[in-house]
Amino acid sequence: MVFVNGYVEGLDAPFVSTDDVEAMRIAVQHLRSLGHRRIGCAMGPARYLASQRKVRGFQQAMLAPNDGPGPGANVEVDDDLVVHSVYSVEGGQAATETLLERGVSAVVCGSDLMALGAVRAVRGRGLQVPRDVSVTGYDDSLLIAFTDPPMTTMRQNVPAMSQHAVAALLDEIRGTPQPRRELLFHAELVVRQSTGPAPAEAGTVAPLTEAR
Numbered sequence: 296m297v298f299v300n301g302y303v304e305g306l307d308a309p310f311v312s313t314d315d316v317e318a319m320r321i322a323v324q325h326l327r328s329l330g331h332r333r334i335g336c337a338m339g340p341a342r343y344l345a346s347q348r349k350v351r352g353f354q355q356a357m358l359a360p361n362d363g364p365g366p367g368a369n370v371e372v373d374d375d376l377v378v379h380s381v382y383s384v385e386g387g388q389a390a391t392e393t394l395l396e397r398g399v400s401a402v403v404c405g406s407d408l409m410a411l412g413a414v415r416a417v418r419g420r421g422l423q424v425p426r427d428v429s430v431t432g433y434d435d436s437l438l439i440a441f442t443d444p445p446m447t448t449m450r451q452n453v454p455a456m457s458q459h460a461v462a463a464l465l466d467e468i469r470g471t472p473q474p475r476r477e478l479l480f481h482a483e484l485v486v487r488q489s490t491g492p493a494p495a496e497a498g499t500v501a502p503l504t505e506a507r
Contacts, residue, residue, distance in 0.1 A: 297464045299456060302344060302477050309467075310477040311460045315345055318449045318482035319352030320359075322403045322431045325447070325484055327356070330493035331401040331429065333371045335394030337413055338405040339382040349405055349433070350377055373397075380409070387412025388419075391430075395420060400428060400493050407432035407439045410446055414489070425491035435485055445487035452480045 296308040303310075319336075326334050336353045339346045357372045378393045380386035387409030391402050395416060404410040410432030417428045424430050424444055432439060435450035463473045 297460045297467070297473075299460050300345060307475060309463045309473040309475065311456050311463070312477055312479055313451045313456070313482050314479040315348035315482075316352035316355070317479075318433065319349045319403065320356040321482070321484050322433070322449055323353055323356030324359075325486065326401045326403065326429060326431070326490065327370060329401075329429065329490060331370075332493065333373075333399050334376065334401045334403065335391070335397065335399035336377045336403050336405075337387050337390035337394060337409050338377060338379050339386065339409070341379045346379065346405060353377065353403060382406045382409060384408050384412040384415070388416045391416035392419070395428070401430070401490070402428065403431045403433075405433055407434045407436040407446060407448055409433075410439075410448065410489070411442065414442075414444075424489050427494055429490040429493075431490060435483075440485075440487065444489045447487045447490040448485050450483040450485050452482070456480050 298308055298310045300312050301310070302312055323334060334357065336350060338350055341347065357370055375397050376394070376399065378390040380390040382405060387404055390409070391413040394402055402413045404413055410430050413430045414424050417424050417430070422428055430446070432446045432448035435448045439446045439448055459478065466473055
């Protein structure tokens with residue numbers, strides 16, 4: 296057995312995973328560099344290890360000092376800025392609707408599907424992505440570059456992870472045990488058109504009936 300993005304402590308098997316903590320730190324740092332101060336996190340169920348790691352990365356990035364003066368300084372850190380839902384379009388929409396009520400100007404999502412739901416929630420308020428609210432996804436799914444707007448996301452290194460997982464499995468079958476540890480792969484930030492500078496009125500939320 297070789298597990299991909301499914302680490303279980305104490306299980307007798309090799310593991311191949313994306314560094315979710317680092318990836319979410321990168322996503323938040325990108326938004327901070329654009330001047331966003333109140334950033335929300337739309338995440339899948341808290342019982343999943345991937346969700347826990349992504350939230351940890353989000354919190355670390357929000358608490359990290361800014362590199363000098365300028366955009367991204369003095370971010371607002373609040374426990375209410377993490378909302379758990381399910382890894383789906385509907386889950387992303389529900390979580391983002393809650394975050395918009397809490398005055399965020401940007402949302403980092405636990406998956407690309409959740410990010411699509413986040414865009415739907417923003418538009419449901421008569422707002423635009425990224426003019427009013429920026430959104431990031433996670434995975435860089437096959438069609439996510441062709442959405443409206445094309446989605447900024449964290450790209451998992453699927454080819455390298457797959458090659459390593461298959462090689463490890465073949466070695467195990469041939470009788471060559473692989474290290475019982477987790478090999479972490481870096482994710483890559485892919486900047487597209489769903490993120491932009493924080494609006495001047497960041498932190499305010501338009502009523503559902505207002506259109507801009």
